[in-house]
Amino acid sequence: MLDVIGQESNASFGEIEFSLPPATGPIGGTLNVQLGSGGKSFREQKVVAVTRKDQVYSILRQAIISSQLAPGEAIRKELVALQLGVSRTPVSDAINRLADEGLVEIYPQTGTFVARLRLDKIETAQFVRIALETAAIRRAAERSSAEIVQRLRDNLDRQRKAADSRDFEGFYALDEELHDMICDAAGLAGLREIAAKERSQIDRVRRLLLHYETRMVETLKEHQTIVDAIAGSSVERAAAAMEEHISKMGKMLLQLQSKRPELFAE
Amino acid sequence: MLDVIGQESNASFGEIEFSLPPATGPIGGTLNVQLGSGGKSFREQKVVAVTRKDQVYSILRQAIISSQLAPGEAIRKELVALQLGVSRTPVSDAINRLADEGLVEIYPQTGTFVARLRLDKIETAQFVRIALETAAIRRAAERSSAEIVQRLRDNLDRQRKAADSRDFEGFYALDEELHDMICDAAGLAGLREIAAKERSQIDRVRRLLLHYETRMVETLKEHQTIVDAIAGSSVERAAAAMEEHISKMGKMLLQLQSKRPELFAE
DNA sequence: AGTTAATATGTAACATGTTAGATGTTATTG
């Protein structure tokens, strides 16, 4: 299930202030998504509370991944807190998590900055991504069902539409969704979340590359190859296609570095 | 109950704070690892500050992994803060990180508990570990140098000594070190930290199994096979040995569950 | 002038007070 939290609050820094509902607003306080309304207690069912820090985290993460907050840019906790109408605490908590994720860098007593891109870190993330997702797709190909394949093909259809209408953002979202679905298809609890987390660095780069790349059609073809392999339960072919697909990013990254060196560290 | 922590010298804190420059006083007299500082500014060098929350995190993590804090046990933040002589803030921060890592579970407005073991989560962690470490060892085997192999063999020698003297804890530490070294040998920035983090769940299980298992000698043999494969640059053999090695844990886990069901969730 | 010491500033780290919500207990009601 997708957590659908703070998406509607369109966060834009610097100019427009984003609105998290006022202190005790509808989303203020912890609203918990009520799943099957059994008589079970909060603790027994696995309802994850959507706290303010979670919302702040989502908003900031989104802002960073989408480069609304540029690499190297300072993040003033107090200002963010003010803009979001919350105290410094949930902002700090959110930023701590982002720091663990490698999206921001905290220099004690000095400042917090959106992490610059580092080729070596990206290389590692790429490596991890390939390791995890080729392993995941192997399992997925082994246990693929007609229903899953159908959902994958539905996704591809939507990708095709997005590509036709040059809808970069939509395509990107569908791309993510596809990879998530493949992780899920591996049938391992929590794997998608782990993979998504390790992909953070790469997501950021891909979003930056998005507008340079005329690669949507090509990417779509690769996705089709991948899905076909899963549909045919061709384990090795699926893994190879996935590795090939993920590896594509490398060269474009170097282009990006020469075009926009300020985004990179070192 | 947290005995390690409240060992000594909570007194040194409250009063002398002002007079002593290293205000980052030791917590419970443990782990104040100060890295030497060069001429560079804090921000330029990537010295990670050892803050109180870092220390609390290390202490709690250690306590959890070693089962000093048992699965299911409640963690009272305020009490922990009191025992460690710090405020609730760094304790909360540390616990948040542990929650991200899956070692504790926070139920809002209710309580914080050491996460119980979940077979499905452990299975996923196992999967991730195999994916990452077999990929890492492939790279390591490709780029192995005489020096690295030497260090690996040194580690094995120490493992042998630990096994001979039935030093479980020492053996365990060396085991971790070996896996860390292999990750490092892959030559990817930050890979070791990522792998270590994903290993948390498994580390906990392994520590629990440690005293049941008479497997030290067998494990040592597996390690030797792995190192030999790296030394011989036998990429596939190394990967296979690693997978075989990591997979061993599965059956023992089921034994543990039947012996100590209270450690498990569901 | 160049180097070092003093000081000012801003921020994260830390401490502590306050609020809201989850749960268990007791009272109340049918």
Add this chain to the structure above:
DNA sequence: CAATAACATCTAACATGTTACATATTAACT
């Protein structure tokens, strides 16, 4: 007696005040 409502309790979440420290700036000194 069972169901439920009122209440007490406890805890994480949140808010805000305070401290320490990294860094920039200025002053003092050789």
